Amino acid sequence: xxxxxxxxxxxxxxxxxxxxxxxxxxxxxxxxxxxxxxxxxxxxxxxxxxxxxxxxxxxxxxxxxxxxxxxxxxxxxxxxxxxxxxxxxxxxxxxxxxxxxxxxxxxxxxxxxxxxxxxxxxxxxxxxxxxxxxxxxxxxxxxxxxxxxxxxxxxxxxxxxxxxxxxxxxxxxxxxxxxxxxxxxxxxxxxxxxxx
Amino acid sequence: xxxxxxxxxxxxxxxxxxxxxxxxxxxxxxxxxxxxxxxxxxxxxxxxxxxxxxxxxxxxxxxxxxxxxxxxxxxxxxxxxxxxxxxxxxxxxxxxxxxxxxxxxxxxxxxxxxxxxxxxxxxxxxxxxxxxxxxxxxxxxxxxxxxxxxxxxxxxxxxxxxxxxxx
Numbered sequence: 001x002x003x004x005x006x007x008x009x010x011x012x013x014x015x016x017x018x019x020x021x022x023x024x025x026x027x028x029x030x031x032x033x034x035x036x037x038x039x040x041x042x043x044x045x046x047x048x049x050x051x052x053x054x055x056x057x058x059x060x061x062x063x064x065x066x067x068x069x070x071x072x073x074x075x076x077x078x079x080x081x082x083x084x085x086x087x088x089x090x091x092x093x094x095x096x097x098x099x100x101x102x103x104x105x106x107x108x109x110x111x112x113x114x115x116x117x118x119x120x121x122x123x124x125x126x127x128x129x130x131x132x133x134x135x136x137x138x139x140x141x142x143x144x145x146x147x148x149x150x151x152x153x154x155x156x157x158x159x160x161x162x163x164x165x166x167x168x169x170x171x172x173x174x175x176x177x178x179x180x181x182x183x184x185x186x187x188x189x190x191x192x193x194x195x196x
Numbered sequence: 197x198x199x200x201x202x203x204x205x206x207x208x209x210x211x212x213x214x215x216x217x218x219x220x221x222x223x224x225x226x227x228x229x230x231x232x233x234x235x236x237x238x239x240x241x242x243x244x245x246x247x248x249x250x251x252x253x254x255x256x257x258x259x260x261x262x263x264x265x266x267x268x269x270x271x272x273x274x275x276x277x278x279x280x281x282x283x284x285x286x287x288x289x290x291x292x293x294x295x296x297x298x299x300x301x302x303x304x305x306x307x308x309x310x311x312x313x314x315x316x317x318x319x320x321x322x323x324x325x326x327x328x329x330x331x332x333x334x335x336x337x338x339x340x341x342x343x344x345x346x347x348x349x350x351x352x353x354x355x356x357x358x359x360x361x362x363x
Contacts, residue, residue, distance in 0.1 A: 086328075086347065090291075090293060090294075098294060177329070177330065178319040178322050179293055180319040181319070
């Protein structure tokens with residue numbers, strides 16, 4: 001009985017796309033769960049390949065963006081809910097306008113949502129985004145990176161992948177309006193580029 | 197029996213965690229007590245919102261100079277201050293993302309929103325109020341409870357302001 005229960009428990013967690021990192025109970029008896037998965041700091045970032053668009057239009061279908069092709073560089077992978085929404089517009093515009101200060105010329109930034117490449121193209125053009133927006137409508141990649149929310153959109157998360165292909169930093173609840181989150185990201189990118 | 201308790205508990209944890217993930221863009225809940233925080237002004241001096249929260253109605257708008265919805269909201273904001281400015285504290289909390297104090301000062305001079313400007317370069321209030329977007333408005337009643345939240349350029353908050361003044 002006990003082993004079947006455990007098997008079922010594990011199956012439920014796997015089906016939910018999460019792995020339990022910790023389960024805690026506070027003094028008032030409220031059960032809190034910290035459920036996170038996706039590559040943690042120090043782990044290898046799963047490779048992926050997705051179609052893209054930027055301010056110049058939709059990228060060639062035969063040349064999707066592949067994370068592994070930027071091995072040797074620091075890559076920032078940002079998951080976000082939707083094009084043309086307020087929070088995402090604030091975040092993407094800030095990334096674009098503060099690119100040099102946040103990332104620098106040698107860093108690659110890619111942002112991933114469920115929008116189509118056509119929508120990405122319009123969004124990128126409207127904001128003049130110099131970086132690629134990747135299309136992941138089936139949330140295959142966002143699931144790998146624990147950035148899939150239960151409602152079919154992406155959660156707002158940010159990963160910094162170092163030149164060695166390993167995760168150097170991640171923020172699993174990036175707030176598009178919080179200056180502290182941008183400061184921490186800036187520092188993480190600097191630390192990663194310094195290592196290379 | 198024990199096994200099923202574990203399963204039920206795990207299910208509750210999984211289901212219970214979902215709203216947190218989904219709610220990351222949703223903001224502070226109406227009816228909850230507002231957090232009392234200090235936020236810097238444009239000169240970097242902290243302003244303790246505890247001087248106002250829980251003592252009289254408070255209106256907070258989280259804004260940025262680049263926010264089109266915030267600009268669209270300005271006429272309603274000015275009208276509300278003209279009508280209720282003596283009974284409600286109006287604050288405009290600049291989110292500081294992609295902003296500078298100089299840029300904000302210039303905007304205030306040109307647009308005269310009327311509210312008392314704050315510059316949350318530490319993100320204290322943004323985290324405390326779980327601000328999901330610029331143009332986000334939070335109205336607190338005189339007991340410090342959240343009476344209204346909303347965002348966008350066509351928000352209607354006149355009725356809520358009348359109610360928090362009356363009660």
